[in-house]
Amino acid sequence: MADDKSCTEETLYSGLSPSIVSHGSKLGLQARSMRQTDVVKSYLKRHLPANRLMANEDNISRRQVHLSRTVKKKKFDLTSQKKKKLTNRERKGMKVFKIPKENQSYSQQLPLHQAWKQYMEEVIPSSSVSSPGAVQAACQKVVKAELQGGMLTVQRSKCPSYVGVCGIVMQETRHTFTFITSSDKVKCVPKENSIFALELHGHIFTIHGSHFKVKAGERSSKKFKSKPTTDL
Amino acid sequence: MAAPFANGAPNSKLVFEKSSFDDPKSSHERVLNTKYFTHNASIILPYSSSAAQLQFEISEIQDQQVTYLIRDVPVHQLVDKEFIEAFVKKGQLYILSQRRHIDTHNCAAVFPTGHLLLHITKDTYEQLGLEGKPSVFSSLKPTKYVVDIDLKPDSFTPGRKGYDRVLWCLKDRLGLTFDLLISWNPHDEKICASSVSKFFKSKGLVVSPVPWCVQTQWQNKVRTPVLDSTVVTATEDACGRAEAWEWLGAMACGIDLSESCADNYISTLSCPTPSGSCPRCCVLSVSGFFTPVTTKWLLEKVRNEVESKQEKNKVPWGSVTFHGFQDSPVSVGSREHGFFQEGDNLHSFLTFCNKDYWLYSAYGHHDLCQ
Numbered sequence: 001m002a003d004d005k006s007c008t009e010e011t012l013y014s015g016l017s018p019s020i021v022s023h024g025s026k027l028g029l030q031a032r033s034m035r036q037t038d039v040v041k042s043y044l045k046r047h048l049p050a051n052r053l054m055a056n057e058d059n060i061s062r063r064q065v066h067l068s069r070t071v072k073k074k075k076f077d078l079t080s081q082k083k084k085k086l087t088n089r090e091r092k093g094m095k096v097f098k099i100p101k102e103n104q105s106y107s108q109q110l111p112l113h114q115a116w117k118q119y120m121e122e123v124i125p126s127s128s129v130s131s132p133g134a135v136q137a138a139c140q141k142v143v144k145a146e147l148q149g150g151m152l153t154v155q156r157s158k159c160p161s162y163v164g165v166c167g168i169v170m171q172e173t174r175h176t177f178t179f180i181t182s183s184d185k186v187k188c189v190p191k192e193n194s195i196f197a198l199e200l201h202g203h204i205f206t207i208h209g210s211h212f213k214v215k216a217g218e219r220s221s222k223k224f225k226s227k228p229t230t231d232l
Numbered sequence: 233m234a235a236p237f238a239n240g241a242p243n244s245k246l247v248f249e250k251s252s253f254d255d256p257k258s259s260h261e262r263v264l265n266t267k268y269f270t271h272n273a274s275i276i277l278p279y280s281s282s283a284a285q286l287q288f289e290i291s292e293i294q295d296q297q298v299t300y301l302i303r304d305v306p307v308h309q310l311v312d313k314e315f316i317e318a319f320v321k322k323g324q325l326y327i328l329s330q331r332r333h334i335d336t337h338n339c340a341a342v343f344p345t346g347h348l349l350l351h352i353t354k355d356t357y358e359q360l361g362l363e364g365k366p367s368v369f370s371s372l373k374p375t376k377y378v379v380d381i382d383l384k385p386d387s388f389t390p391g392r393k394g395y396d397r398v399l400w401c402l403k404d405r406l407g408l409t410f411d412l413l414i415s416w417n418p419h420d421e422k423i424c425a426s427s428v429s430k431f432f433k434s435k436g437l438v439v440s441p442v443p444w445c446v447q448t449q450w451q452n453k454v455r456t457p458v459l460d461s462t463v464v465t466a467t468e469d470a471c472g473r474a475e476a477w478e479w480l481g482a483m484a485c486g487i488d489l490s491e492s493c494a495d496n497y498i499s500t501l502s503c504p505t506p507s508g509s510c511p512r513c514c515v516l517s518v519s520g521f522f523t524p525v526t527t528k529w530l531l532e533k534v535r536n537e538v539e540s541k542q543e544k545n546k547v548p549w550g551s552v553t554f555h556g557f558q559d560s561p562v563s564v565g566s567r568e569h570g571f572f573q574e575g576d577n578l579h580s581f582l583t584f585c586n587k588d589y590w591l592y593s594a595y596g597h598h599d600l601c602q
Contacts, residue, residue, distance in 0.1 A: 156358045163361030164405070232358060 099170060105184050109149075109168045116149030126201040135203060142198065142205050143212075144220045147172055150198060152179065155206065158193035158232045165189055172216040193232045242573045242597040248473055249591040250464060253535065253583075260591065263579055264531065264554075266565040268343055269328050270522040272555040273530050274484045275514070277537055278456040280546045282511035287545060288533045290446050290518060296529050299415040299442040299521040300429045301330065307340060307410060308403040309435060310348055311383065313390055319428055320346050320383045324417040326523045329410040334559040335376070335571045335598075340410050341561050344417075346384030351561040352377055356408070361401045369570045369598045378561070378568065413442060413521045444520030455489065455503040456510040459549050461588035468506070475504035476582065477592055480551050483515055508548075527554050531581055538583045553580040563599050570598025 020027075091097070123145050124138045153166040165187050167179030177196070179187045191209035198205040208230055214222050251258045277286075309315060310327070319325050324344035332339045339351040350364070357364060357377040366374035381398060382388065388395050402408065416428040429439045457471035457479050466472030471479075482489055482501050489503045518530075531552055538550040556563055558575035569577055577599055580592040595601050 158358060160357065160361045160363050163359065164400070 097171065097173075099178070099186060104180060104186050106168070106180055106182050109170065109180050112149040113151060113168050116146070120145065120150070120200060124200065129201050129203060138200075138203075139205065140224075142200070142207075143224055144222075146216065147177075147198075148216070152177060152207075153197045153199075154189055154194055155197040156195040156232070157189075162189050162194055174215045175213055195230075195232070244574070244576070244597060245595045245599065245601045246477075247593040247595075247601065248464075249593070250461075251589060251591070253587045253589060260531070260581065260589065261528075263564065263591065263593070264527050265524050267524065267527065267554060267556060267579060268326055268562065269341070269557045269560045270527050270554045271557045272517060272519040273522060273527065273552060274517040274555075275530070275534055275550070275552045276480060276483050277514040277516075277534070277547050277550045278454065278510040279512045279514065280510065280548065281544050282452070284512050284514075284545050284547075286448075286514060286516075287537050287540060287542075290448070290516065293444060293518060293526060293529070296526045297415050297417070297523055298425045298429075299413055299444075300426075300432075300439050301442050302412050302414060302429075302432050303438045303440075304409045305412045305432070305437060306403070307350070307408040308399060309432070309437075310340075310342060311381070311388075311395070311398055311402060315431065316383050316388070318431065319416055323419040323423075324523070324525075325428075326413075326415045326417075328413045328521070328557060328560060330413050331411055332559060333571065334561060334569065334575070338408060338410075339559065339561050340408075340412070342383075343562075343566070345566075346382060347566070348381040348383055349561050349566075350379040350381070350408075352379060356406065360406055360408075362398065367570065368568050368600065369572070376570075415521060415523050417523070417525055442521050444518060444522075447517045449486070449515040451513045451515060452511060454510045454513045455507040456513065456548075457504045458506045458508050459582070459584070461549075461584040461586060461590070464590075466504075471504045471506065473590060473592075476590075477580070479504060480553070480580065480582070483513075484517070484553065486515070522554075530554075531583075534581070535583055535587075538585055539587065547585075549582060549584050551580060551582045553578055563595060564593075567600040568598075570596075572596065572598040 020029075086094070124141050129135050129138050147169050148171065150169050151167070152169055154162045154164060157163050165179060165181065167181040167187065169177055170180050170186070171178040175192065176188050176190050179189065181187060191213050194209040196207040196209055198207060208227075210232065211224070211227050211230075212219075249259065251260070253260065320342070325342055326344065327340070327342035329338075329340045334351060336353070338353060338356055341349045341351075343349070350360075350362070351367070352360065352364070354375050354377065357379070360379070362379045362381070364377040364379035367376035367378055370376055388398075390396070390399075414428055414432075416425050418425050418427075429441075432439050457476055458469070459476055460470040463470040464473050466475055478501070479489070482499075487499050487501060488496070489501055522530075534550045534552045537545070538547050540547075556569075556577040556579075558571060558577075560569055560577070563569040563577035564579075569575070574596045575598070576594055576596040578592075578594050580594070582590040582592070593601075
């Protein structure tokens with residue numbers, strides 16, 4: 001039914017057998033005239049939901065068009081979001097944390113150690129650690145102080161090879177300390193299962209590495225609880 | 233639920249060997265040479281004549297070796313280069329720490345092989361800084377560690393990294409000190425064995441000679457088991473090895489084995505059958521610090537006694553038992569030793585006239601056995 005004409009009797013009944021066409025009147029069959037548009041309409045009426053059956057679809061007066069704000073739908077792209085930040089592993093892979101060879105010298109780190117000493121003098125003035133009670137308070141401060149630049153010694157360790165390592169702390173991560181020793185060797189010592197000693201104002205502070213596994217930045221705000229055992 | 237007891241019943245071992253001194257594959261030399269530290273030797277000789285006398289003077293034992301007790305020796309003295317050159321590399325040096333309990337204290341020993349063995353507790357090991365191995369007998373959480381330092385190689389010398397580390401760890405870190413029993417066998421006859429004491433005296437340490445003590449007991453009219461070197465399990469004609477072992481132990485402890493005491497309150501032991509009468513039995517016990525030099529000499533003397541042809545001093549068999557130190561870090565050779573419940577490590581030779589011998593090696597629960 002390509003063209004918009006009323007169906008003729010011939011075309012409409014062409015599919016029927018010729019005997020029915022010729023004897024149709026005798027049987028009482030009546031011809032029905034039908035327009036193509038009617039067929040479409042009745043078909044749509046039967047199958048489409050009621051709200052789609054509005055008349056005057058082409059009339060723009062019924063259409064709402066917002067002219068004031070044109071909101072563009074943002075496309076949420078997961079991949080572009082991810083790319084913004086590097087993961088720690090990626091940073092490690094890009095050797096961000098690696099200390100370059102030319103910076104691995106003890107004498108270069110000495111000014112850092114001097115600066116750290118000044119900083120510790122500010123945090124814990126040497127005059128304030130005279131009485132045992134004051135030392136106890138100083139311990140709380142040492143725990144929260146920055147250790148990068150401090151001189152630490154591995155006093156005790158489950159692995160005997162780490163025992164006796166002494167140097168300036170170049171880097172502190174959650175699980176390790178990186179030292180530079182006086183013989184210009186960079187040594188990374190895990191905090192777990194080791195005990196470190198820190199000399200300050202004539203007192204030796206002992207740091208239990210197993211209980212000290214906090215990121216350097218988060219350590220200042222962390223509340224340290226007393227642990228039942230100090231065994232390695 | 234059936235669960236096994238951890239460290240339940242003590243797992244003591246008794247190894248029996250039967251061989252002949254003439255056998256080229258005989259292990260008696262090897263056993264005695266590697267049993268570095270002997271604390272006590274007990275000799276039992278059942279003579280068949282009432283007028284019998286010992287053929288050797290036990291006091292000659294002091295000519296075999298001299299032992300010194302040095303108090304509070306800093307352990308770094310033992311890795312002193314001068315000391316190593318003079319005594320460890322030449323001759324045979326035997327050192328054992330005294331008055332230390334092997335399971336709970338730090339112990340030290342030096343063998344003629346040139347190894348310094350430190351048997352140290354977990355706390356000491358964590359602070360000392362020398363690599364070692366956990367003790368073989370430790371459970372999941374080791375409490376004892378063994379640090380083995382070879383003193384003999386040429387690379388173990390000042391200026392080398394390994395030596396400097398060892399010296400620093402022993403000298404500057406903890407300052408370990410031990411009371412040491414020292415015996416040195418010179419490589420040259422011209423050198424006196426006492427030079428080792430002179431060395432320590434020059435370092436300002438208190439050196440005293442270690443005495444040895446002898447207990448000789450002559451028992452008259454004792455019933456002794458009849459033994460045959462070829463009969464190992466008990467028959468009608470001779471006692472077996474187990475009965476003989478029990479009898480030897482009872483004699484050494486001084487238990488009355490006469491039949492009248494068979495229903496005694498303390499002990500119901502009696503002499504195993506078949507038994508013979510012995511008019512005069514010698515039970516001799518020497519204690520001190522004995523090295524293989526002395527133990528070999530003692531075995532030689534007992535053999536001479538048994539193999540002698542004199543009618544007056546006829547002995548059907550003789551026995552000598554060498555008790556190792558209960559708190560020694562090794563039992564035989566470099567095999568580790570622990571105390572746990574008894575700490576026994578002893579070797580008992582039962583010698584016969586025909587140069588056959590039975591060797592009993594008894595080890596405690598914390599002992600390795602071949």
